[in-house]
Amino acid sequence: MGPMGxxxxxxxxxxTGEGWAHVEHSLVSRPVNPVRTITCYSAPEGLAPVTFVDTPGFEDTEMSEVDGLCTIAEWLKNNLKNGDLAGIVFVYRISDNRMSGSLLKNIQVFVKICGMKVMKNVVVATTMWKNISAPTAWRRQAELERVWFRGIMNVGCELKVFEDSYDSAWAIVNDILNLDPCPPLLIQEEILRGKKVDETSAGKIRKWRWGVK
Structure with a gap:
């Protein structure tokens, strides 16, 4: 999961060995970007096939954010049973020079989708390290640890560097696979209790962000 781009x-x-994924380079996202899954059969030796789930981002327009949240919630409801999910990678651009309101709300919605008890199965992977100098990147990484992700790191989330390689991706995935299975996400539990998406904790964050009544 993570912001668009x-x-x-x-x-x-x-x-998965590159070449599979259609990587969006446009700054404009489609109104509904469905959840995509791919099963990787080229995992490091000794690992069973692993299925990756590519989710839509939470965009900076009301409709696409609503669509993204509903799409994720619907996919979770229809496809996951307890124990099916190993963990979650939340990607974050280290190249962003400040924590904008949009990025902060992305993090807040993500936390409310997952719930705090899921954070031990979450890795925040910082990306785009090649786009800025190493000293700047490490300074921002330290700030993320100290300020913006401190709360979820205190309950088990880890912050790691993704270096745009197969080995770097699998170092992160392996850390997750070595954990106990991920408990149900908060939004899954809320929907099972009969809540609509906009009544869930993540949905309420979205409403607050946009002033939706």
Whole structure:
């Protein structure tokens, strides 16, 4: 998961051997970008096939954000049972020079989709390291640890560097696969209790962001 253009599809492309994923370079996203899955049979030796799920981002327009949240919720409802999910990689551009309101709300919606008990199965992978100098990147990484992701790191989330390679992707994936299975996401539990998407914790964050009544 992660914002549009942060590198979700690129991460999967590297993990699966490159060439599979259609990586969007446009700054304009489609109104509905469906959840895509790909099963990787080229995992490192000794690992069973792993299925990656590429989710739509939370965009900076009301309709695409609503579509993205509903699409993710519907996919989770229809495809996941308890124990099916190993964990989640949340990708974040280290090249962003400030934490904008849009990026902050992306993080807040993500946390409310997952719930805090899921954070031990979450890795935040920072991307786009080649786009800025190493000293600047490491300074921003330290700030993310100290400020913006501190709360979820305190309950088990890890912050790691993704270096645009097969080995780097699998170093992150392997860390997740070595954990106990991921518990149900908060949004899954809320929907099972009969809530509509806009009534869930993530949906309420979205409403607050856009002033939706």
């Amino acid at each position: 942060a590198g979700k599809t690129t991460f999967i492309a590297h993990a």
